Amino acid sequence: MHARNPIDRLDPQVLAQACADVMQCEDRATKTLGIALVRVGPGEAVLTMTVREEMANGHGICHGGFIFTLADSAFAYACNSHGQRTVAQHCAVTFVLPVHAGATLTAHAVERSRAGRGGIYDVTVRAGDNVVAEFRGHSRTVAGDLLTPDTATPQER
Amino acid sequence: MHARNPIDRLDPQVLAQACADVMQCEDRATKTLGIALVRVGPGEAVLTMTVREEMANGHGICHGGFIFTLADSAFAYACNSHGQRTVAQHCAVTFVLPVHAGATLTAHAVERSRAGRGGIYDVTVRAGDNVVAEFRGHSRTVAGDLLTPDTATPQER
Amino acid sequence: MHARNPIDRLDPQVLAQACADVMQCEDRATKTLGIALVRVGPGEAVLTMTVREEMANGHGICHGGFIFTLADSAFAYACNSHGQRTVAQHCAVTFVLPVHAGATLTAHAVERSRAGRGGIYDVTVRAGDNVVAEFRGHSRTVAGDLLTPDTATPQER
């Protein structure tokens, strides 16, 4: 008989917040881009980012890569909210409206399904009330608990 | 009878290079990330980026958003190489291997099909000889020639 | 000043049902596979199909193509519910669980966004309470009203 994992006794909301706290310690990418975590919950996350002048692409509008990065970050916080290290495997994004410098974007990630090691998350990115992008991410759990201090990073296993 | 567009008389390789030059003038996003254009041709582009420490995500590996942004930039240079303003509509990316800080990534975009206003481009991202991501982008031409100085940016039409 | 389209005066639910009726007249594909339309509404559709023995693939389970076809049909009824001829442009499907002969599948399509000529629809396919597939479809309106008798089919314009 193996000991029950202590994280299974945590309240799901407390667990989600603890996972987000651990991830934020290492997460330099989102800080660099000015991405802020607004809210996290079990299978859910809300993040915001204000589009900077230097995020403009060759057409003078926000490079889709930064919109993707915001959505992908929301996806990451949502799929890592259950305590197990989870990575993105496949993501698709549809750009609905162009975005200009100065706009503040909000990405809302919601869990759609979770079965075995795989999960599907939908992220809607809005500028004010307008949907600017729809994103769907497929995740996969890897070895390691997020809350165990000596758990190696995924690629080291 | 309407006048023939002068850009139709350009050599395709010369046209591709001229389009890339115009795009690079406005493209602050790729410069900010240290993305360099290695080569452009009709329907094709090769770009490189070295992964910085501040591109690390909450698991200590390169945030997928930056890998996507490199691939998406290669896609943009490839699909804009024919002289017409063209934007990304839908993109999908598969992350094959984790990437660490210090790695130099190369993205090679190739045109797969072009019909009407739509195009499909495949981008392979490598670290050395290893494929780290496969990307497929769907583009759509919008109003405006890239080489006509007073052509407004897409969102202004 | 152009005359207002009479279909704009229809109740959305009545319009959705009328569009579905028109489509069902021509739709031999779904009849051949035993796909039944359970319910249609504005931007929404529910369809069912029972998996037949002859739908088995080389591994002895239901060929993903039939699961896709059911989802794609639900998507088609949902995106054509507003009166304009609309076709599928890009679709993605994730197979979550294997399906066996004899299972009755239900596909529920919901509109996620509609802007300009493009739309995004999510379809969940279930066997009983279990999600077996998640589908996302991107549509594009083409010339032609569904309810105008002499409107040519899309490929003839």
Place this chain on the structure above:
Amino acid sequence: MHARNPIDRLDPQVLAQACADVMQCEDRATKTLGIALVRVGPGEAVLTMTVREEMANGHGICHGGFIFTLADSAFAYACNSHGQRTVAQHCAVTFVLPVHAGATLTAHAVERSRAGRGGIYDVTVRAGDNVVAEFRGHSRTVAGDLLTPDTATPQER
């Protein structure tokens, strides 16, 4: 020390053909639709299908589900050509041109990458010289060798 798998000693082309033979025994779905296997090789497959009148959708053109099914079948034969049972996990299709009854379609699947248990395959569907659809499939190996007679089907393990 474990015994080396005898299928590792087979010539890759012989192995691919043997896997296809095993799959065709159980594969009722492709037979029902009149799909024929033209050629199989390591990581590659070519299949054809003639579009029947009863494959027409509500717009009077070939239902995208049948085009997907042809592409997905080519994907299946290609990703199962290495001897291990392999299933589709995620597929995306772009419909480039409408297809009419009577057209003979050819789907050509090519392996793009294979790493660990995952693989990526690209399938181009043509009617004569015209590309009508582009498909990308993501596969995952499951327990079981294709050439071991008593290997259970994937979902039974």
